[in-house]
Amino acid sequence: MQQKKxxxxxxVAVVGAGMSDFGMFKDKDSRDLLVEAxxxxxxxxxxxxxPKDIEAVWVGNFSNDFYxxxxxxxxxxxxxxxxxxxxxxxxxGACAASTLAFKDACFAIASGFYDVVMACGVEEMSKLSTEExxxxxxxxxxxxxxxxxxxxxPGVFGALATAYFEKYGATRDDLMNVTIKSHSNAPxxxxxxFKATVRDLMNRRIERAKKKGDPVPAWKDEKEALWDPMFNxxxxxxxxxxxxxxxxxxxxxxxxxxxxxxxxxxxxPVYVIGMGQGSGRPLHTGASLTSFEANQNGAKEAYEMSGLxxxxxxxxxxxxxxxxxxxxxxxxxxxxxxxxxxxAVAEGQTRRxxxxxxxxxxxxxxxxxxxxxxxxxxxxxxxxxxxGEAGERQIPNKNLRIGATQNxxxxxxxxxxxxxxxx
Amino acid sequence: MQQKKxxxxxxVAVVGAGMSDFGMFKDKDSRDLLVEAxxxxxxxxxxxxxPKDIEAVWVGNFSNDFYxxxxxxxxxxxxxxxxxxxxxxxxxGACAASTLAFKDACFAIASGFYDVVMACGVEEMSKLSTEExxxxxxxxxxxxxxxxxxxxxPGVFGALATAYFEKYGATRDDLMNVTIKSHSNAPxxxxxxFKATVRDLMNRRIERAKKKGDPVPAWKDEKEALWDPMFNxxxxxxxxxxxxxxxxxxxxxxxxxxxxxxxxxxxxPVYVIGMGQGSGRPLHTGASLTSFEANQNGAKEAYEMSGLxxxxxxxxxxxxxxxxxxxxxxxxxxxxxxxxxxxAVAEGQTRRxxxxxxxxxxxxxxxxxxxxxxxxxxxxxxxxxxxGEAGERQIPNKNLRIGATQNxxxxxxxxxxxxxxxx
Numbered sequence: 001m002q003q004k005k006x007x008x009x010x011x012v013a014v015v016g017a018g019m020s021d022f023g024m025f026k027d028k029d030s031r032d033l034l035v036e037a038x039x040x041x042x043x044x045x046x047x048x049x050x051p052k053d054i055e056a057v058w059v060g061n062f063s064n065d066f067y068x069x070x071x072x073x074x075x076x077x078x079x080x081x082x083x084x085x086x087x088x089x090x091x092x093g094a095c096a097a098s099t100l101a102f103k104d105a106c107f108a109i110a111s112g113f114y115d116v117v118m119a120c121g122v123e124e125m126s127k128l129s130t131e132e133x134x135x136x137x138x139x140x141x142x143x144x145x146x147x148x149x150x151x152x153x154p155g156v157f158g159a160l161a162t163a164y165f166e167k168y169g170a171t172r173d174d175l176m177n178v179t180i181k182s183h184s185n186a187p188x189x190x191x192x193x194f195k196a197t198v199r200d201l202m203n204r205r206i207e208r209a210k211k212k213g214d215p216v217p218a219w220k221d222e223k224e225a226l227w228d229p230m231f232n233x234x235x236x237x238x239x240x241x242x243x244x245x246x247x248x249x250x251x252x253x254x255x256x257x258x259x260x261x262x263x264x265x266x267x268x269p270v271y272v273i274g275m276g277q278g279s280g281r282p283l284h285t286g287a288s289l290t291s292f293e294a295n296q297n298g299a300k301e302a303y304e305m306s307g308l309x310x311x312x313x314x315x316x317x318x319x320x321x322x323x324x325x326x327x328x329x330x331x332x333x334x335x336x337x338x339x340x341x342x343x344a345v346a347e348g349q350t351r352r353x354x355x356x357x358x359x360x361x362x363x364x365x366x367x368x369x370x371x372x373x374x375x376x377x378x379x380x381x382x383x384x385x386x387x388g389e390a391g392e393r394q395i396p397n398k399n400l401r402i403g404a405t406q407n408x409x410x411x412x413x414x415x416x417x418x419x420x421x422x423x
Numbered sequence: 424m425q426q427k428k429x430x431x432x433x434x435v436a437v438v439g440a441g442m443s444d445f446g447m448f449k450d451k452d453s454r455d456l457l458v459e460a461x462x463x464x465x466x467x468x469x470x471x472x473x474p475k476d477i478e479a480v481w482v483g484n485f486s487n488d489f490y491x492x493x494x495x496x497x498x499x500x501x502x503x504x505x506x507x508x509x510x511x512x513x514x515x516g517a518c519a520a521s522t523l524a525f526k527d528a529c530f531a532i533a534s535g536f537y538d539v540v541m542a543c544g545v546e547e548m549s550k551l552s553t554e555e556x557x558x559x560x561x562x563x564x565x566x567x568x569x570x571x572x573x574x575x576x577p578g579v580f581g582a583l584a585t586a587y588f589e590k591y592g593a594t595r596d597d598l599m600n601v602t603i604k605s606h607s608n609a610p611x612x613x614x615x616x617f618k619a620t621v622r623d624l625m626n627r628r629i630e631r632a633k634k635k636g637d638p639v640p641a642w643k644d645e646k647e648a649l650w651d652p653m654f655n656x657x658x659x660x661x662x663x664x665x666x667x668x669x670x671x672x673x674x675x676x677x678x679x680x681x682x683x684x685x686x687x688x689x690x691x692p693v694y695v696i697g698m699g700q701g702s703g704r705p706l707h708t709g710a711s712l713t714s715f716e717a718n719q720n721g722a723k724e725a726y727e728m729s730g731l732x733x734x735x736x737x738x739x740x741x742x743x744x745x746x747x748x749x750x751x752x753x754x755x756x757x758x759x760x761x762x763x764x765x766x767a768v769a770e771g772q773t774r775r776x777x778x779x780x781x782x783x784x785x786x787x788x789x790x791x792x793x794x795x796x797x798x799x800x801x802x803x804x805x806x807x808x809x810x811g812e813a814g815e816r817q818i819p820n821k822n823l824r825i826g827a828t829q830n831x832x833x834x835x836x837x838x839x840x841x842x843x844x845x846x
Binding site for chain 2: 006010062065072076085086090091094100142147278301409414
């Protein structure tokens with residue numbers, strides 16, 4: 001069968017987006033966070049939305065089964081939002097769960113069955129210990145091949161970084177550039193779990209040392225601090241603490257409508273012009289350690305649907321669960337050539353004021369990574385940037401028109417790529 | 424907004440269906456079962472299918488997270504079937520998980536994005552003890568309202584049966600009629616977990632008593648045996664053992680294509696003419712105990728899409744996780760008036776040779792209920808019946824043209840209803 005150009009029979013637009021604060025909350029559970037995200041989404045609709053007009057909902061969640069002993073989130077979301085008896089479907093694809101909710105919601109509109117639907121995502125991870133939460137995340141590995149031999153995610157991404165270093169000559173300094181860039185955006189994101197630059201964090205440590213009468217660190221710059229294992233301890237070599245995203249709780253939501261009615265909701269919709277997804281084999285099969293095959297299929301589908309090439313993408317949120325992942329993704333998607341991403345980061349190309357801003361939200365590293373909420377939280381950033389509503393972290397490019405999100409689950413088992421346009 | 428008639432912009436047809444044996448397997452896991460279902464699906468395609476032409480997959484699974492400590496089934500399914508790097512999306516809606524996979528797969532075809540996709544479902548439950556598996560199933564309850572007060576599913580359905588008895592004057596004898604009818608179909612389903620009639624089971628018990636020299640039961644008929652607590656012990660009043668479906672392992676799969684290319688695959692496709700889904704509130708909200716509001720929304724959507732009324736449905740597979748559920752569902756879908764289903768069953772209307780055959784597969788009660796595989800296994804029965812391939816359990820009606828499946832998750836939290844036509 002001849003591969004055809006992917007397309008939707010009916011266009012889809014985002015007309016609202018919301019997210020909860022991301023963080024570790026002792027006093028909020030999944031339901032509270034979903035309501036926060038939903039309320040913000042509803043109030044973000046410029047011309048208003050009667051929630052009764054939402055015909056169906058998709059919810060992405062990785063494993064509240066494990067984290068809170070609650071599966072079957074569909075009817076709970078419905079009850080919570082006053083949506084019962086209308087449908088709610090849960091999707092799961094590890095950390096890409098809510099992008100799968102988004103995609104299936106788009107298909108449902110494009111099919112003609114619904115005109116107005118919501119996609120949301122949620123995860124509640126912080127009430128478990130780090131050990132338990134890590135065990136939970138390991139459910140996303142291929143158990144008999146990866147899980148059972150003791151791999152956890154920091155270990156997997158440590159292996160990828162080692163392979164990347166070996167192949168392309170990058171070093172830990174190059175990973176640090178990713179971290180420093182992400183933290184440079186974080187103070188301007190009011191939803192972020194960590195709102196500090198690396199310099200802020202260094203200053204806090206210095207103040208604490210002074211207060212306690214400990215020896216005061218005399219780091220000359222961020223890099224020297226990040227090389228100091230007392231400031232940035234090793235997790236799984238070469239991944240150190242500041243290469244790793246945190247455990248988080250949070251929720252996110254977008255309102256999707258058929259393109260032809262988008263302007264009933266806002267004069268400033270964001271159109272879905274590309275969607276793609278791929279699957280990848282576990283590491284024991286000899287999968288590449290410096291590229292995700294799932295990314296390549298996701299990119300192929302989304303570029304085919306949009307008719308665009310990587311050069312057309314002006315900025316993106318990519319899945320930086322670990323600093324190395326950001327480098328690999330931006331190469332897989334064609335923003336940079338293989339082996340060139342770390343150089344581009346060093347040159348400042350991915351900064352907010354660079355030619356290809358990446359993770360202006362602060363990324364998973366700083367914004368936080370409640371895994372089932374992440375895909376749609378990335379879209380929340382695209383929504384705010386394309387509409388010029390990102391406040392102090394607004395990308396200075398005045399012709400911002402096309403942004404993208406890339407989301408990864410497992411060890412590259414599921415990758416998605418979505419492209420959005422302001423017209 | 425005016426509710427419009429639901430429709431898909433592009434028709435969808437089933438051109439292949441397969442399922443594994445259902446049962447409790449010590450020597451097979453989820454992967455083995457998925458391959459069994461997939462292989463049967465591929466070989467069921469009359470004019471053949473090159474598996475490389477399958478563009479995307481949806482997989483329904485309730486909680487292998489809990490049962491086998493393996494979430495993120497998407498890439499595993501892809502790897503298993505040689506489908507990598509193409510997309511696989513997992514859906515979850517408790518025991519309705521694979522119908523949600525089916526629906527999202529249909530939306531994707533109807534959207535125009537894909538032409539050929541697979542929907543499959545799997546669950547592996549039997550390697551846990553009954554206590555552990557029951558705890559796993561309880562993840563589908565609303566935890567803070569239902570789970571935490573000690574409800575389990577037999578208890579919930581016992582409460583529904585009690586309410587039904589009180590409202591309509593039914594008794595345990597009426598539930599027994601459902602059980603006897605389901606078991607009357609079971610010997611003719613080669614995939615079924617239990618292939619015995621109630622009479623067969625009585626005879627086995629009598630033989631065993633004779634062999635052991637125990638007092639030999641002198642039941643005059645099936646009902647007398649089912650009233651005997653030594654044969655049919657209580658589980659949660661009025662639910663006794665033979666009112667309850669078993670714990671099962673199994674997998675199921677269907678091949679879906681765009682209507683306009685269906686005849687490239689078979690001269691005998693089965694068309695998807697109605698799809699619907701609803702959500703329901705947990706019991707503490709005062710939800711009805713004799714009807715599921717989620718069913719009513721599912722029925723509304725599917726009847727609107729098909730333009731049919733309940734009278735047009737000639738036979739159905741409905742979600743008889745407990746005998747009482749079969750009665751409620753057939754009323755909610757309009758096959759029988761409220762409070763009339765138990766009388767219809769007593770009159771033999773739902774037998775294979777009756778005017779409205781229900782659960783000719785043996786139902787969940789006898790076929791088995793690997794929860795994430797059940798929705799598509801119901802469709803497997805519709806596929807075989809509509810194509811005249813159901814062997815000894817073939818419905819004798821020579822004009823069989825329209826069949827339906829109804830699937831329930833949780834305490835009615837998610838219900839689906841799908842209508843199929845042979846043209």
